[in-house]
Amino acid sequence: xxxxxxxxxxxxxxxxxxxxxxxxxxxxxxxxxxxxxxxxxxxxxxxxxxxxxxxxxxxxxxxxxxxxxxxxxxxxxxxxxxxxxxxxxxxxxxxxxxxxxxxxxxxxxxxxxxxxxxxxxxxxxxxxxxxxxxxxxxxxxxxxxxxxxxxxxxxxxxxxxxxxxxxxxxxxxxxxxxxxxxxxxxxxxxxxxxxx
Numbered sequence: 702x703x704x705x706x707x708x709x710x711x712x713x714x715x716x717x718x719x720x721x722x723x724x725x726x727x728x729x730x731x732x733x734x735x736x737x738x739x740x741x742x743x744x745x746x747x748x749x750x751x752x753x754x755x756x757x758x759x760x761x762x763x764x765x766x767x768x769x770x771x772x773x774x775x776x777x778x779x780x781x782x783x784x785x786x787x788x789x790x791x792x793x794x795x796x797x798x799x800x801x802x803x804x805x806x807x808x809x810x811x812x813x814x815x816x817x818x819x820x821x822x823x824x825x826x827x828x829x830x831x832x833x834x835x836x837x838x839x840x841x842x843x844x845x846x847x848x849x850x851x852x853x854x855x856x857x858x859x860x861x862x863x864x865x866x867x868x869x870x871x872x873x874x875x876x877x878x879x880x881x882x883x884x885x886x887x888x889x890x891x892x893x894x895x896x897x
Contacts, residue, residue, distance in 0.1 A: 739830060746831050748801035749823060750839065753853030756781070756808075756821045757838075759793035760855040764819075766791065772857065774817025778808070800824060802848045811854050820854030 759781040760774065767773045768786055775781055784791040799806045802825035811820035825848040835842050842851050 742830055745801045746829060749848065749851065752798040752801060753821065753823075753851065754838070755794060755798065757853045757855050760819060761857075762791075762793040764855060764857060773815070774813035774819050774855075776817055778810075778818065778821070802827060809849070811852055819856070820852055822850070822852045823848040825849060 756778075763775045763781060763784060764772050766784070775784075778794075778797065781794040782792060782797060784793065797806060800808055800823050802823045805824070807824060809822040809824050810818050811822065813819035827848055829845060829848055829851070832845065833843050841854075845851055
């Protein structure tokens with residue numbers, strides 16, 4: 702005869718084993734998906750840092766190479782692709798990069814103090830993985846809670862004032878007081894003085 706166990710009991714154990722195997726595989730696939738998703742997000746963050754820096758450098762070139770004494774920021778991002786302020790157009794950006802976080806060509810624009818565009822930022826409000834350990838040029842990104850807060854801005858260095866103009870003027874001399882001789886009055890005789 703057989704082992705003495707009912708056939709339905711063996712099928713039940715097999716069914717439970719298959720369910721456990723499927724659950725373990727599902728958990729493994731979910732963990733793999735999470736790791737892959739985070740790796741992809743980190744790649745996009747690196748792309749955003751690179752592209753943001755490309756925009757910052759291009760804006761700096763446009764600003765610093767402004768003809769004349771008054772510096773200007775570009776009025777639109779297309780000016781970075783072709784600056785027509787010169788007889789031979791200048792190009793500061795190779796191409797118009799899309800925002801790697803949204804995949805779209807639209808960027809948030811930071812207005813300059815005198816007009817124009819002094820920076821760009823992502824329009825994504827997703828939470829970044831990287832929140833610290835940025836290099837010096839991106840220190841302002843530390844602690845940001847969304848990519849929307851990652852601003853890539855060009856601010857010109859403060860103008861240096863020549864040493865002769867920056868030195869403080871010497872302090873004015875203090876007025877010299879000349880001693881005034883005191884005269885004795887009849888109501889307040891000076892001790893040891895002879896009466897007149």
